[in-house]
Amino acid sequence: MDMTPSLSNTALTPAAARVAVERLRSWLPAGAVALRGDVPSALLQGLRQTGMTLQDGGHGAASGVIVLEQGDVGHASERISALLSDIAGPVCLVIVGDAASTSSRAAWEAAIIKAEWRKHPLNERVAPYGELDRVTGLLMIAFERVPAAASAVYPLKALEEERDLHTDMTREPGRRSDAHMTRYAQAAQFIRPGDRVVDVACGLGYGSYQLAHNSHAASFIGLDASEYAVDYANANFAPVSPVPTTFVVGDAQDLTEMADGSADFAVSVETLEHLPEPDRLLSELHRVLSARGRVYASVPNDWSDETGEDPNPFHFHVYDWPRLVAQFERNGFEIEKAWLQDAGGGQKRHLVARSMLEIDPLQGPVCDGEWLLVLARKAGAFSEGVSCPLQEIQVLIAEGRRGDALDRLDAMHGGEDALLRGASHALSAILNVVDGNDEQARVHWQHVRTAAREALASGADDARAAGLLHLASERMTDDTPASPGALQRLLESHPLVMAELLGTSTVLPSDEDDRAITSGPGDGAEQINLGSREVRQLMDAKQWLDGKYHEHMQRINELEKYTAELEAARQWLDTQYHALSAEVRRLSTDAASHAGGNG
Numbered sequence: 001m002d003m004t005p006s007l008s009n010t011a012l013t014p015a016a017a018r019v020a021v022e023r024l025r026s027w028l029p030a031g032a033v034a035l036r037g038d039v040p041s042a043l044l045q046g047l048r049q050t051g052m053t054l055q056d057g058g059h060g061a062a063s064g065v066i067v068l069e070q071g072d073v074g075h076a077s078e079r080i081s082a083l084l085s086d087i088a089g090p091v092c093l094v095i096v097g098d099a100a101s102t103s104s105r106a107a108w109e110a111a112i113i114k115a116e117w118r119k120h121p122l123n124e125r126v127a128p129y130g131e132l133d134r135v136t137g138l139l140m141i142a143f144e145r146v147p148a149a150a151s152a153v154y155p156l157k158a159l160e161e162e163r164d165l166h167t168d169m170t171r172e173p174g175r176r177s178d179a180h181m182t183r184y185a186q187a188a189q190f191i192r193p194g195d196r197v198v199d200v201a202c203g204l205g206y207g208s209y210q211l212a213h214n215s216h217a218a219s220f221i222g223l224d225a226s227e228y229a230v231d232y233a234n235a236n237f238a239p240v241s242p243v244p245t246t247f248v249v250g251d252a253q254d255l256t257e258m259a260d261g262s263a264d265f266a267v268s269v270e271t272l273e274h275l276p277e278p279d280r281l282l283s284e285l286h287r288v289l290s291a292r293g294r295v296y297a298s299v300p301n302d303w304s305d306e307t308g309e310d311p312n313p314f315h316f317h318v319y320d321w322p323r324l325v326a327q328f329e330r331n332g333f334e335i336e337k338a339w340l341q342d343a344g345g346g347q348k349r350h351l352v353a354r355s356m357l358e359i360d361p362l363q364g365p366v367c368d369g370e371w372l373l374v375l376a377r378k379a380g381a382f383s384e385g386v387s388c389p390l391q392e393i394q395v396l397i398a399e400g401r402r403g404d405a406l407d408r409l410d411a412m413h414g415g416e417d418a419l420l421r422g423a424s425h426a427l428s429a430i431l432n433v434v435d436g437n438d439e440q441a442r443v444h445w446q447h448v449r450t451a452a453r454e455a456l457a458s459g460a461d462d463a464r465a466a467g468l469l470h471l472a473s474e475r476m477t478d479d480t481p482a483s484p485g486a487l488q489r490l491l492e493s494h495p496l497v498m499a500e501l502l503g504t505s506t507v508l509p510s511d512e513d514d515r516a517i518t519s520g521p522g523d524g525a526e527q528i529n530l531g532s533r534e535v536r537q538l539m540d541a542k543q544w545l546d547g548k549y550h551e552h553m554q555r556i557n558e559l560e561k562y563t564a565e566l567e568a569a570r571q572w573l574d575t576q577y578h579a580l581s582a583e584v585r586r587l588s589t590d591a592a593s594h595a596g597g598n599g
Contacts, residue, residue, distance in 0.1 A: 031062025205233025340369030422451030
């Protein structure tokens with residue numbers, strides 16, 4: 001088969017091409033890229049403008065991009081196999097035009113998974129979860145080959161036989177796979193540089209692998225009670241993880257093999273409902289986590305039936321928001337962030353779109369959802385850290401009172417706490433960057449670097465000090481003069497450190513975000529400049545709209561039930577009507593016959 005890409009001018013709008021290029025640029029590894037299939041000219045031009053090295057053949061390419069425009073997955077499967085044949089590195093499948101509308105995302109996923117590939121751990125970069133049901137005309141899915149040694153022992157057929165007990169969501173197509181994988185992508189956002197991470201009840205290990213690719217953690221330990229799961233994880237993921245990763249057999253309710261304070265971040269998704277005594281897990285995590293340790297967890301949100309029990313035979317408990325919060329609080333945690341997640345296609349809220357809605361952890365959810373997700377920290381942990389002394393300054397910055405904030409920061413620069421001193425200088429540098437004072441900002445970055453090194457030498461909070469040192473060192477080597485959007489670039493390049501310093505995890509939207517796809521080729525192309533207040537208002541409005549969306553979808557589900565009942569009633573009435581009509585005709589015929597006989 002000819003591997004030379006064929007050019008198309010009609011399959012992709014300019015706006016969608018820009019978004020595709022941006023997503024590919026954020027996902028593709030360094031090196032030459034094999035470009036194949038029905039490549040829109042706008043996509044080819046955009047990739048070239050980024051400086052990528054594109055080649056027709058697959059030999060020597062670090063990765064591949066395969067674009068399909070025509071036909072459904074059934075007719076394209078043979079062609080896909082040929083296009084994939086000599087590409088060893090990861091591949092992004094880009095489906096556009098008619099091909100994007102004739103087959104579902106799950107069908108395309110299944111076709112490549114069947115060829116012993118799996119979803120790439122950075123798939124979220126090209127396929128953001130919240131857009132999978134909203135964007136049309138463009139499907140992007142990233143894959144990597146299953147390691148040959150692992151595939152020989154655990155081919156897809158063997159994994160399918162284990163599906164009831166063990167599922168590798170990277171080798172599973174569809175909505176439920178998306179729902180599981182996006183949780184790990186989200187959890188990774190809150191892992192600090194240098195964190196030691198434990199994945200409790202890690203299953204087949206795909207989550208730990210995804211976390212390792214999406215964070216700057218120091219190490220990972222995956223723990224599961226199943227020897228099969230641990231063996232699978234050690235064969236499939238540990239050897240190719242970018243971070244030292246170990247999978248061990250262990251009981252989620254008994255972490256005695258782990259020392260006090262030996263981890264900084266814990267992940268445990270879809271675990272608590274499976275444990276006879278979930279409080280034991282949370283109590284153990286409180287002991288195992290360091291002073292600033294955090295937990296990311298998820299549970300089904302009230303999957304009970306008419307009996308009040310969860311019909312899943314592997315679930316011991318039914319969770320709702322009050323029960324989940326109470327369980328964390330009585331084990332020494334407080335909820336820092338929370339979300340409602342929907343996937344659709346399951347036993348609850350079957351028809352809803354995929355979504356991840358952030359909710360107020362103090363108020364709880366105002367609508368229904370399939371899953372509850374929380375990020376929890378040790379109660380009182382932040383009062384002992386750097387955040388508390390900086391909170392007043394963070395408020396001043398949020399209110400736009402930068403002059404007052406700089407005055408307060410000046411008073412903190414001579415403090416004895418090296419970590420606090422470094423953070424105060426970093427905030428001063430950021431404010432000077434925003435104001436265009438490059439020289440003054442550089443002076444502050446030098447102080448940040450000095451203070452961070454001092455903090456590291458003293459054994460203070462290593463993760464936070466390392467984050468400050470990395471930020472300062474990068475800024476010291478960047479000779480680019482300050483320009484509009486400097487704060488945006490800092491937020492994008494160092495989201496975790498910037499969130500800590502500014503007291504928020506909110507990152508301002510990029511000028512080249514995904515709105516261009518749904519708004520058309522003429523929209524979304526202009527530069528959008530929004531202040532923090534406007535952004536907050538838009539976020540509040542979006543949250544309100546998301547809540548209304550969930551409420552209306554719930555109402556639609558209820559109405560569909562009523563519609564089904566009314567249809568059944570209508571059919572019954574039709575049956576009765578026809579039966580009565582037949583009876584009337586029979587009686588009329590009998591009466592006529594009787595009258596004729598009497599005549």
